[in-house]
Amino acid sequence: MKYNRWYSAALGLFVVTGLFAEDTKSAATWPDATEQQIREEVFGLRLRVARELKGDAGGEKFLRREFESRPSTEAKAYMAWISFYSAGWGMPSLADPRRGKELAEAAIAEGSTVAMDVYGRALLQGLVPGAKPAEAIPWLEKAAAAGVPRSLGRLGCLKVQGWNTPKDVAGGIELAIRAAELGMPDNLNELGLSAEKGANGDKTKLQSAFRLYALAARHDNGEAWRRLLELGKTHPAALLLTRIERVRMANNAVWMMPVKGKEYVKELASMASDDPEAQVELGVSHLDGYYAKRDYPRARELFQNAAGKGNEDARFYLAKMRLLGFATPREPAALEDIRLLAEAGNVRAASYYAFIHYWGSSDVPGLKKDEAVAFRFVRQAAEKGDVWALANLGFCYLHGIGTAKNNALAAKVYWQAFLRGYKDGLEKTISLLKFIE
Numbered sequence: 439m440k441y442n443r444w445y446s447a448a449l450g451l452f453v454v455t456g457l458f459a460e461d462t463k464s465a466a467t468w469p470d471a472t473e474q475q476i477r478e479e480v481f482g483l484r485l486r487v488a489r490e491l492k493g494d495a496g497g498e499k500f501l502r503r504e505f506e507s508r509p510s511t512e513a514k515a516y517m518a519w520i521s522f523y524s525a526g527w528g529m530p531s532l533a534d535p536r537r538g539k540e541l542a543e544a545a546i547a548e549g550s551t552v553a554m555d556v557y558g559r560a561l562l563q564g565l566v567p568g569a570k571p572a573e574a575i576p577w578l579e580k581a582a583a584a585g586v587p588r589s590l591g592r593l594g595c596l597k598v599q600g601w602n603t604p605k606d607v608a609g610g611i612e613l614a615i616r617a618a619e620l621g622m623p624d625n626l627n628e629l630g631l632s633a634e635k636g637a638n639g640d641k642t643k644l645q646s647a648f649r650l651y652a653l654a655a656r657h658d659n660g661e662a663w664r665r666l667l668e669l670g671k672t673h674p675a676a677l678l679l680t681r682i683e684r685v686r687m688a689n690n691a692v693w694m695m696p697v698k699g700k701e702y703v704k705e706l707a708s709m710a711s712d713d714p715e716a717q718v719e720l721g722v723s724h725l726d727g728y729y730a731k732r733d734y735p736r737a738r739e740l741f742q743n744a745a746g747k748g749n750e751d752a753r754f755y756l757a758k759m760r761l762l763g764f765a766t767p768r769e770p771a772a773l774e775d776i777r778l779l780a781e782a783g784n785v786r787a788a789s790y791y792a793f794i795h796y797w798g799s800s801d802v803p804g805l806k807k808d809e810a811v812a813f814r815f816v817r818q819a820a821e822k823g824d825v826w827a828l829a830n831l832g833f834c835y836l837h838g839i840g841t842a843k844n845n846a847l848a849a850k851v852y853w854q855a856f857l858r859g860y861k862d863g864l865e866k867t868i869s870l871l872k873f874i875e
Contacts, residue, residue, distance in 0.1 A: 468585060468620065468821050469831075469847055474511065474549045475584070476846050480874050481512035482552070483853055487868055494528030501529075511545050515552040518542040522560045539566050546577075554581040555589045562592070572602045582613070591617030591625030598629060615653065619823040621854050623657035626650055630662060634669075645675055652679040656686065657823055658858055678713060681706040685719040688729050690825065693861070699729035714744035718751045725755065725764070734765035754779050754787040762801060773802060780815055785822045792816035792830070796839070813840025820851060828855035832866060845870045 471479065481504070489497035501520065505513045520527045521538030538560065545553035558577035560566050566573075575596070581589035594613030597606045614625040630650035637643040648669065654662035670677035685706045688699035703723045706716055707730075721740035723730035738759055744752035757779070759765060760772035773794075779787035792815035794800070798807035813834050819827035828851045834840055835848035849870040856863025 469850055471585070472549075475551055477510070478512040478515060478550060478552045479850055480846055480871070481510075481516060483849055483867060484871060485516060486853070487864075487871065489528075490864065491868075497527065498529045498532065501532075511548040511550050512552070514541045514548075515545040515550040515556065518545060518553055519556040522556060522565050535560070535565050536567055539569075551581050551584040551586050554578075554584070555586045558589060559592060575602050585620075587617045587620035587622035590614075590620070591622050595625050595628055595632075598632070611650075618654060618657040618659075619821065621657075621823065621857060623654045623659040623662065626654035626657070627659045627662040627665070630654060630665065634665075644673070648673070648676045648679050651676075652683050655683050678709060678711055678716065681709065682713070682716050682719055685716075685723065685729075689719060689722045689726065693859070696729065703729045712743070714747040714749040714752065717741070717744040718749055718755070721752070721755060725759070734759065738765050750779060750782075750784045751786055754784055754790070757787075758790060770802070773805075780818070783818075785819045785824055785827075788815040789819040789824055789827050789830075792819065792827070809840035811840070823858070825855055825858040825860055828852075828858065829860045829863065832863070836866075836870070845873045849874065 485497055485500055488500040492499075501513070501516060504510075505517050517532070518538045518541035520529050520532045521534045521541065524530050524533035538556075542553045542557040542560070546557060554577045557566070558574045558581060561569055561574035561577065562571050564571055578589045578593045578596070582593045590613045593603075594610040594615075594617065596603050597610030597613065599605070599610075611629065614629055617623070618626050627650070630647045633643055633647035633650060637647060648666070651662045651666040651669070655666055666676055666680050666683070670680040681702065684702040685699075688694050688702045703720065707720055709716070711717075717740040720730070721737040721744070724733040724737040724740070726732070738756065741752040741755045741759070745756055754776060757772040757775040760769040761776065762768065776787050776791055780791040792812045794802055794805060795808045795815070796812035799805050813831075816827050816830045816834060820831040832848045832852035832855060835844045835851065837843065849867045852860075852863040852866040852870065854863075856867060
């Protein structure tokens with residue numbers, strides 16, 4: 439189990455109070471799902487792995503074989519998806535909107551949440567013959583209530599716009615953030631584009647667009663990265679966010695080439711910003727010593743400045759330094775401060791608290807290993823999209839650490855970790871699929 443150094447921060451300009459808007463509170467607790475949802479997720483993993491290993495043609499061959507040999511609910515749902523969106527899957531020969539409508543409705547009748555999501559999207563975009571776009575809302579709401587990331591994000595955009603649903607900007611952004619945490623950041627980028635286009639010189643709206651792009655980029659949206667980099671050429675606020683996110687990425691991505699990470703840290707440091715997020719990331723760089731000179735007093739100074747402005751990550755790092763005796767005497771009581779931060783939802787604190795309880799006394803002499811605590815908090819961090827927590831959670835499900843062994847859930851979270859840059863996730867997913875019926 440590895441300790442991650444990354445976290446999900448709030449947007450800053452938006453007040454987000456919970457995980458779901460009112461109409462999606464019934465969503466299943468991640469990553470658990472119904473038996474049907476698990477079957478669909480495993481089927482989707484097999485299809486995606488086939489494409490990853492053998493290209494679009496390999497994916498199409500897999501789908502045709504499965505659909506023709508035994509048209510299960512999940513096979514119908516994915517064939518419906520590709521019938522509507524064949525170009526996006528690289529399978530143009532399977533384009534057939536009428537077949538998509540028929541198969542989606544059949545799969546929905548059998549309990550498919552994938553089909554609900556696909557059907558809602560197709561309705562919204564006018565792809566369903568003889569139907570109106572407004573008919574999409576109930577299906578998107580049902581899929582969002584079941585925890586389907588794409589529907590959460592899509593419904594979030596509609597709420598921000600007030601399109602055939604009560605307008606709720608904060609609630610809509612909240613849903614888009616949740617979708618991004620679950621691996622679907624596209625709608626955050628879409629909201630950023632909308633905010634930018636609607637700014638018309640309004641600096642507050644433009645800053646909101648920068649923040650949305652930054653959060654989408656943090657969750658690996660390439661378009662958001664490109665837009666943020668472009669805006670950084672003419673807007674200092676966008677440039678600062680770009681550099682903060684680059685250093686955050688460096689602090690998290692232990693596979694990054696040192697020369698590149700050092701370049702990112704140097705760029706951010708050159709701005710001499712008093713932004714608390716910038717101070718935290720520079721502090722982490724000095725604390726870890728990967729991309730900047732290890733300097734505990736300087737790290738503590740930066741964390742203290744950021745903590746004074748209310749930054750919770752800075753509070754975590756100050757507590758960690760006290761716990762480990764970095765530039766200060768060891769304070770075992772600091773572990774309680776870390777626990778409280780983790781309990782309150784701080785991702786970095788949760789991930790570290792899980793780490794020390796799995797490895798026992800590796801960092802804290804005398805601390806007993808507690809697999810249940812490790813599982814609880816690593817899952818909490820993974821649910822926010824933390825890449826190392828995802829990898830660690832897969833490890834927990836694979837080996838039954840703090841929970842029952844579950845190959846399907848292990849494969850699911852390993853794949854999500856792979857998509858976020860954990861290279862071993864693909865191999866682990868492929869291996870696990872062999873043991874799932």
